[in-house]
Amino acid sequence: MEYTEKVIENFSCPKHVGELEDANGVGQVGSPACGDIMKIFLKINDEDIIENASFKTFGCGAAVASSSMATDMIIGKSIEEAGKLKNSDVVDALGGLPDVKIHCSVLAAEAIQAAIQDYKTKKA
């Protein structure tokens, strides 16, 4: 697997690892049978701005790096903006992913959407 420097960096020293104690939106996608589970924790404030985000990921290097990069990209954004984050944005930010690993970036985008949905459901 040929990974970019950015991927290796985000895998070796991932940002925002772990659970957020005060998360009010949590999303989990994937399955161990597929080899990937991503869980995203969001702390969203009253103006629907993502104040903080974190992740826990079971998966390959690309999955970890995608989680790290994606959480980093949405902090400070509104949930509307964050919900629009495309997997290709994550891929670009990582300087590219091998073809067979693109699905990891898809999972990251989906996990964020799931977490936002969770927040909305709880709020409603």
Next chain:
Amino acid sequence: MEYTEKVIENFSCPKHVGELEDANGVGQVGSPACGDIMKIFLKINDEDIIENASFKTFGCGAAVASSSMATDMIIGKSIEEAGKLKNSDVVDALGGLPDVKIHCSVLAAEAIQAAIQDYKTKKA
């Protein structure tokens, strides 16, 4: 094709090449389609002793070497003895032949038999 020194020697400097002017027994076997023709010339005296022998051969190295060796082996012998020359005697005298070339030694023995037959037929 792995030939013995003896084969190479008999091929490079064959003994008894050519026609015998005074041959009284001539035998030819093989066919160009098979890649071998051997013609043996015998000069047989009144006591049925082979005084001289020669050959002309169209064929591979083993065919030429077998002809050379076989003619050399029968000179001085009675036609009875010469008719009993086995192909394996020729092979042994040549220090061996590759498997696919054994048939060349068979041809040599057959050509000698044919030449003796020719002599007998003419005499009768």
Next chain:
Amino acid sequence: MKRIYLDHAATTPVDPAVVEVMVSSLKDNFGNPSSVYAEGRTAKKSIDAARAQVAKAINADPREIFFTASGSEADNWAIKGIAMKNQAKGNHIITTKIEHHAILHTCQYLEKHGFEVTYLPVDKDGLISLEDLRNAIRKETILVSIMFANNEIGTIEPIREIGKIVKEKGIVFHTDAVQALGNIPIDVKDLNVDLLSVSAHKIYGPKGIGALYIRKGLPIDNLIHGGGQERKKRAGTENTPEIVAFGKAAELATEHLETNINHMKTLRDQLIKGVTERIPKVRLNGHPQKRLPGNANFCFEYIEGESILLSLDIIGIAGSSGSACTSGSLDPSHVLLAIGLPAGMAHGSLRLTIGKSTTPEDIDYVVDNLVGIIQRLRAMSPIDADNPIDSAVFDKADHHH
């Protein structure tokens, strides 16, 4: 950075003595072995010598050794060659669930063309049951192919006993011995096998050269038709340099078999002890005793295999995983599933395979680092003893494939 290579089951570095004979053949022995002139004869002789060396490594007659371009080609040839040759007799083949893909995919291909294949299950250690084998044999069975030793979990099958059963029934028996050569003594005369595949690059020879042992007189169709090479059984101008190299590698493997086995076993046991004692929630895959001397295969709960490999690679250690990510496929290893591991667990495997140049210090370094790597990855994982895998998620995923 110093690299520690622990993936000898995938491939081995070429032994310097092997490189040497190969290079000299490459430079000075280019003749076509089928040609009659001097250059051709020299090439042919060197091939004959190599054939004898490979034959000796498995106690075969040199005329029973046919060079191929890989273990995979040998496997394909054995299966397809016997199947096609015996179509009139029957259409049933028996193999196992844990074969290398060179066997499995070949059998699956034949299934599309009218053959029926029984894939024998294995127990939790990777062993087939002789009872299952006996029960699977039908009157249409024309071939049994069971691997000598498994490439992932290292389990060694009871080939001699299997051969006895198969022989009694008059069925052709093939074994894929690609992982066995150089790691286990092999004696075809004792094993009751008709066909046996080997590959040079697993025994410090070059990639791209293998061989099929074909018991004398056994009828088999060609896989590659054409010129009269390999006694008319396998066409293609002979790969002289690699054949010569394979011969040398086989000779070295035979000569140092005992020493190599002892060396590998010692380090393997050091590795298994270190890992299982120092890391919790780890499982050793494969049979505890009946395993290849150099093979260690672990599952670490809660984490995924490639992230372990990548972490190791970053600090200079090369290992492998039966996991999704190594192959570019999403499916977990068919071998780990066959021994009964749940798919999630199967994704978290690590195979470390020892070679003749591995040192005890290498093993210490690997164990020390692995402790931290597993810890770090587990801390990152959303799954743990308190948050077990949701079996609902699980099922969904299985359908997904």
Next chain:
Amino acid sequence: MKRIYLDHAATTPVDPAVVEVMVSSLKDNFGNPSSVYAEGRTAKKSIDAARAQVAKAINADPREIFFTASGSEADNWAIKGIAMKNQAKGNHIITTKIEHHAILHTCQYLEKHGFEVTYLPVDKDGLISLEDLRNAIRKETILVSIMFANNEIGTIEPIREIGKIVKEKGIVFHTDAVQALGNIPIDVKDLNVDLLSVSAHKIYGPKGIGALYIRKGLPIDNLIHGGGQERKKRAGTENTPEIVAFGKAAELATEHLETNINHMKTLRDQLIKGVTERIPKVRLNGHPQKRLPGNANFCFEYIEGESILLSLDIIGIAGSSGSACTSGSLDPSHVLLAIGLPAGMAHGSLRLTIGKSTTPEDIDYVVDNLVGIIQRLRAMSPIDADNPIDSAVFDKADHHH
């Protein structure tokens, strides 16, 4: 003794620059290209680079190049892979009488398994007729395989025109370009071919590595099933050193194509002129103009080919013959029979093929010596103009087979 090697159509010496890249790959690049760690990635990269070099030599896209272990394997794959894939569509294959055995024996094998094969005849120069081809096409025809250039007599077939006809009918077209690569410009985009076989050892690369060009998107069955190598089309751990070497050889062949062609043509013409002017009763086989730049193939009446080869070998010259003896079979060359030579004549052929290191002095030496050799052998032969071949003997012999 200095040797003069004039059998470049059989195989070529490995170029020192090719040896160099191969040895360095062998020593420093042993990783399994399918592995995720550093060693594997390096190996994979070098394979990708070689694939691009081979692709460039025939103006293909690198993703259309699939490495095999030989030209023979490429030929077998093309024929069997297309036949098996298209069984439902039809069972008819068209090829020629002068193909290499890798094609002919493969077709004969398929004939045993329900396929029908038309073997197109050739004219006295070895050319097929486009009219014959058109007439042979049926609605069941699934594949046409016609060689680019013949290995024995050097005749170059009109591939572009053949491709046009075949393409119009929507049939798959394969060409065996093993003899063409490095000797004729090849542009798959211009040729209307779907599949094209090449082999490294004919272009100063190592033996045991070839490639099949498969036009993008063309459905074809695998010949060797197993691991996911070569984009899942050809299993077996990649032969990295030989792939890299093939890449280098292809690069050199592409770079020096013009120069090599001119060099070979000049010497070939010198050879043909010398032999035909100085030796009576000689026939040049193959097309006088449409022939490989390095190929000269003669029939000398009244004598047999192996005895010429042996005489040449003894004085240090390596050549070849389509005769019985080269192959260990008793049958004369199927190619020489196909161009209409009587069997007796076909046994007396000599093929001399020129390479990039051949010199004008080599050619002079060969011609000078050949004059005496032919004279000596003719003097030894029982056949001559006065004692022509008895046609009765002839017929008997033909039955004999």
